[in-house]
Amino acid sequence: MEKNILFIIFFAIFSSVNGQENNICGKIEYTYTTNLDYVNQEKYELYFNRKFSYSKEIDITSSANEKYQEDKQMGTQVNIVVGRKNTISKFYYNSIKSFYFRENFFDEVILVKEEKLTKSWKLHSETKKLSNFLCKKATIRFxxxxxxxxxxxxxxxPYGPWKLRNLPGIILEFYDTEKVFHVVANKIKVGKDNCLFKFDEKELEKAISLDAYLIKKEELIDNMFAEMSARRPKGSKPFKRDKNCDDCNKDIEVFDDKN
Structure with missing residues (x-):
């Protein structure tokens, strides 16, 4: 009887120690910089453990803030709204089985379920240091x-910020070759304790497909053009959206059969 009790105690201690050795978790703060029509920055906090990562937008700017940009050709200034009215945070949720993201597009919140990333990374021998971590280079077309x-x-x-993932270690920085989108880690905390992060998966129940999301975005853009036209003086021509113009559909992601 005593031997059995001792064995149970030993097994419990061994399991606890072994579990801690296999545990890894932490929090990383990233800065997302996009440079399309103008430079915009957002901050995200990514929480991770072995089972999933959850990246949430922080420090959201309200649309009450504006900045002015000079139009040199017209000799005038135009208002650029910085931020948004709807300050519900965007997020990316990545588990072993699934991937979700929540977008805020024209102040409408859209929750989307995506398929797992199936494209393969190309691993390179180049290395560099980021926040005292030795990092290796990888490339992908996405x-x-x-x-x-x-x-x-x-x-x-195998996690990272935004939608890039499935590497042998966590991604601390990435950017595209045209310097349109750049994401880099600023603060990194890693440990082996308190790794049981909780995420309410009920938040994911109303997710739509990626195809439905793309249709929804087109509808919202068309609605915006209609609202702009409705505010024009009587007799003015309505705004028309040219989907084939070079500057009309600038976005980080290009969705077509080749990509």
């Missing part, structure tokens, strides 16, 4: 852009 990512095997989980 939705119309060629990306360079720097990941560290010192944090051996």
């Amino acid at each position: 939705r119309g852009r060629d990306y360079i990512a720097w990941y560290t095997e010192e944090i051996p989980v």
